[in-house]
Amino acid sequence: MRREIPMFITAVVGVVFVIQYFIPHWPFNQMNAWFSDWFSIISACAIWLGALNLMKISANKVYRKKKEWGYSAVIIACFAITVFIGFKGGESFREAGTGFDWIYRFAYIPLSATMFALLAFFVASASYRAFRARNFEATLLLLAAFFVMFGRVPVGDAVVGWFQNIGLPVPDAIMPSNIATWIMNVINAAGQRAIMIGIALGIVSTSLRIILGIERAHLGGD
Amino acid sequence: MKKEWLVYLGILIVSLILFFVVTEPITFSPTVSFIIIGLILLAIVYIFVRTIQGNYVGRQTVFLFVGISVILPFFMTITQPIKLSPEVGSLYTALGELQPGSKVLISFDYDPPSAPELQPMAETFFYYCFKNDLKVLIMGLWPQGPQQADLAIQKALEQPDIAAKNIEYGVDYINLGFQAGNEFVIQRMGSSFKSMFPTDFYGTPYDSLPLVDGISNFSNIDFSMNLSAGYPGTIEWVQVAVDRYGVKLGAGNTAVQAPQVYPYLNSGQIKGLLGGLNGAAEFEKVVGVIGKGTKFMVSQSAAHVIVIAFIIIGNAAFFLGDKRKKSKAAEKKEA
Numbered sequence: 292m293r294r295e296i297p298m299f300i301t302a303v304v305g306v307v308f309v310i311q312y313f314i315p316h317w318p319f320n321q322m323n324a325w326f327s328d329w330f331s332i333i334s335a336c337a338i339w340l341g342a343l344n345l346m347k348i349s350a351n352k353v354y355r356k357k358k359e360w361g362y363s364a365v366i367i368a369c370f371a372i373t374v375f376i377g378f379k380g381g382e383s384f385r386e387a388g389t390g391f392d393w394i395y396r397f398a399y400i401p402l403s404a405t406m407f408a409l410l411a412f413f414v415a416s417a418s419y420r421a422f423r424a425r426n427f428e429a430t431l432l433l434l435a436a437f438f439v440m441f442g443r444v445p446v447g448d449a450v451v452g453w454f455q456n457i458g459l460p461v462p463d464a465i466m467p468s469n470i471a472t473w474i475m476n477v478i479n480a481a482g483q484r485a486i487m488i489g490i491a492l493g494i495v496s497t498s499l500r501i502i503l504g505i506e507r508a509h510l511g512g513d
Numbered sequence: 514m515k516k517e518w519l520v521y522l523g524i525l526i527v528s529l530i531l532f533f534v535v536t537e538p539i540t541f542s543p544t545v546s547f548i549i550i551g552l553i554l555l556a557i558v559y560i561f562v563r564t565i566q567g568n569y570v571g572r573q574t575v576f577l578f579v580g581i582s583v584i585l586p587f588f589m590t591i592t593q594p595i596k597l598s599p600e601v602g603s604l605y606t607a608l609g610e611l612q613p614g615s616k617v618l619i620s621f622d623y624d625p626p627s628a629p630e631l632q633p634m635a636e637t638f639f640y641y642c643f644k645n646d647l648k649v650l651i652m653g654l655w656p657q658g659p660q661q662a663d664l665a666i667q668k669a670l671e672q673p674d675i676a677a678k679n680i681e682y683g684v685d686y687i688n689l690g691f692q693a694g695n696e697f698v699i700q701r702m703g704s705s706f707k708s709m710f711p712t713d714f715y716g717t718p719y720d721s722l723p724l725v726d727g728i729s730n731f732s733n734i735d736f737s738m739n740l741s742a743g744y745p746g747t748i749e750w751v752q753v754a755v756d757r758y759g760v761k762l763g764a765g766n767t768a769v770q771a772p773q774v775y776p777y778l779n780s781g782q783i784k785g786l787l788g789g790l791n792g793a794a795e796f797e798k799v800v801g802v803i804g805k806g807t808k809f810m811v812s813q814s815a816a817h818v819i820v821i822a823f824i825i826i827g828n829a830a831f832f833l834g835d836k837r838k839k840s841k842a843a844e845k846k847e848a
Contacts, residue, residue, distance in 0.1 A: 312757070320704065327694070327701040328708060334693035338656075382716045385660065387667070395660055400625040407626035411816065415579040416572040419823040423831045433824070440821055443768070443791050445593035446814040468596055480775045487776065 298504045305502035346370060435474055442471025539588050546589035550815075553581065557822045564830050567837070575823050582815035593810060600778055601795040604763045604785020608736065613646035615735035616728060620750065621651065621658030627742035627767050632665060633793040633806035634765040635740055639669035641800050642686075643678060648724055649686040650734070652710065654698060654745045659690045659714045672802070683717070687724050690714035695745040699753040703731055731758040736784075740765040751777045765792065 304326055311319035349363035357363075376390040384391045424430040441447035447467030455461045463469065500506035541549065557578070560570055611617070619638065623631050642649050651666075653659045666686065669675055680686065689710040692698045701709050706728060707719045719725060727733060737760045741747045747764040754760040755777075761784055766774055768789025777783045787796050790813050793806030 324701065324704060324708070327697045330697040331692060331694035331701070331709065334695070334697075338693060385663075385714060387663065392660075395657075396664075399657075400628070403625035404629065407629075411583065412576045412579050415816075415820045415823060416575045418820055419572070419575050419827040422824045422827060424828055425831075433828075437821060437824070440817045443789070444814040444817045445595050445810060446818060448596055449593060468598070472598060475772060475775055476779060479772045480779050483773055484776045 294507070294510055297510055298507070301509075302502050302504065305498065309502075342370070435478070438467055438470045439474055442467035442469070442474075447471075540590055541585075541588050543589075543591050546591045549585060549589075553578070553585075553815075553819075557819070557826075561822075561826050561829065564826050565833060567833070569830050569834075570826070578819050578823070579816060582819040583812045586811035586815050587808075589811060591811065592807075593814060595794050595798045595807065595810065597795050597799055598792075600786040600788065601792055601799060602785070603778075604787065604796070605799045607761065607763060607784035608641060608645075611645070611647055611736055615647050616650065616733060617642055617647045617736045617738065618650045618652065618731075618734045619662070619738040619740070621653040621662045621740055622655045622746045623661065623740060623742035623767075624655055624657040625661070628661060629805075629809065630767050630790050630793065631740045631742060631765060632661065633790070633804050633809075634787050634796060635662065635665035636668040636804055637793065637797050637800050637802055637806070638738060638740075638765070639665055639686075640672055640675060640802055643669060643675045643680050650689060650724070650728070651686065651714075652689040653691040654695060654749075655742075656691045659688050662688055663714075668804075683722050684724055687722050688714040689719075696749040696753050699745075699750060700757075703754070703758045705730060731760050734760065736761050736763065738763045738765070741770065742767045743770060746770065747774050747777070747783070751782050755782050763787075765796075 307319060307322045307326065311323040315323075346367065349366045351357075352360045352363040353367065373391070373394055376394060377384050380389045380391050383389065386392065418436075422433055422436065424433050451461055451466050497506065501509065560574065564570065619635075621635070639649065641647075651659065651662045653662065666688075670680060682688075689706075690713060692709045694701070694709075698709050706725070710719055712718055713722060731737075731754060737750070737754060739747050739750045739762060741750075741764065747762075747766055747770070750760075750762055750764075755762050762782070763785045764774055764777075764783050765787035766789070768791070771786065771788030771792070774783065774786055774788075778786050787793060790806055790809055793804075794810045795806075797804045797806045
């Protein structure tokens with residue numbers, strides 16, 4: 292029964308969601324509403340579960356003094372401070388000027404931005420070391436990257452425009468921004484569509500396997 | 514370890530000195546700015562020549578140049594001509610078709626790391642809506658989205674022409690807050706907004722908000738905008754809100770995510786697209802407001818040029834290194 296009941300729930304919910312898409316009338320529309328509400332409730336509970344799990348793992352790491360346990364202690368302290376200040380703020384804890392808002396603006400935003408900003412350095416370094424014209428495909432990729440990077444900023448058109456200004460016969464069609472737009476709208480869109488169609492077919496087949504009970508990996512075990 | 518702490522201490526001391534000594538914002542005149550740009554380009558040419566001679570640079574040099582190219586433009590007063598792309602133009606046209614009083618739903622599906630690209634879009638979008646008397650409903654499928662919306666709203670309300678309009682919460686705009694459930698939230702909103710947002714971001718009951726009087730689902734919304742940095746985001750909005758409920762959707766995405774959205778743009782499923790900081794700058798231009806998008810584009814341009822330059826230098830090193838290896842191997846054979 293531990294496997295049969297979840298499989299039954301999965302099958303019923305899966306079938307209802309498929310049917311309600313094509314027949315949006317009673318009782319399927321009502322069932323769709325119920326299941327969607329349940330999903331939101333479960334998602335909200337999952338956030339709590341995730342937070343508690345993070346605390347459990349971090350506390351365990353600190354208690355056992357595992358490698359780099361100091362970071363876990365920082366996580367616990369930050370979590371506790373944020374939760375305390377959030378609850379202390381009452382119902383209006385998110386309004387501008389509250390302690391929670393202060394933490395969000397002056398701690399969370401700068402720290403997140405700092406972490407993300409590091410990406411620019413890693414991307415530049417990786418491009419320098421790995422973006423090489425080793426073969427035909429790599430050269431194509433390199434050229435596409437060159438034109439998109441150059442065409443997505445105003446300086447690209449400014450440089451080519453300067454050549455036009457000094458009297459060189461440079462057609463507008465080879466302005467970097469036009470080439471970048473063409474790459475994005477034609478080559479990129481075609482590739483993305485192919486990937487999307489492939490993914491969609493994969494999702495359909497996997498969903499059918501789950502609804503029919505052939506695929507049981509989500510229940511745990513084999 | 515000691516060396517690292519000394520570096521941190523040095524940075525702290527320099528920062529404190531700058532904080533106390535420099536009281537006015539530092540700006541470079543256009544002449545100084547062009548001299549700095551010229552010096553950086555000369556340094557790049559020098560590195561290129563050294564690479565050809567067989568002296569390759571390490572990644573620390575790349576980090577240094579990227580840092581300089583991003584930071585120094587913040588102090589420069591030079592501007593760049595921004596050209597309007599078709600995807601931004603089509604979004605502006607779609608917005609132009611909305612009558613005053615039209616209801617616009619905007620979903621904030623991002624968090625602070627993506628804010629440098631998406632926040633300027635949000636600020637300009639709010640400015641446009643308030644200027645044209647559009648009624649705005651805000652929501653978020655990401656927990657931090659509604660707070661980012663609040664920050665953007667405050668910026669838009671600071672503009673003198675918007676401040677003069679006495680924009681009122683609950684009447685001209687509302688923030689419905691965050692709801693967990695990803696695309697299921699969008700699906701449920703197709704039948705009932707209230708079921709997903711029984712209260713707004715500040716705990717006010719849905720029915721008490723004058724703006725949502727008569728708004729029960731997507732059929733009462735004239736236009737939707739999605740600012741997204743990943744999942745759930747624009748793709749989910751297209752798949753559920755657009756395809757199923759016929760919502761008119763515009764999108765603003767990070768530069769990384771934008772290529773995935775182009776197929777929906779070409780098929781007409783989204784009305785327009787703001788892609789990355791460049792999209793934000795173009796939108797600012799077409800709306801007629803100079804914000805962070807326009808200001809940060811100089812940094813972005815400089816960073817792109819530096820990365821392109823180092824890719825060229827890297828390839829020069831690769832080919833010359835390969836050539837040297839082959840000639841050494843040939844010499845060995847001959848010996």
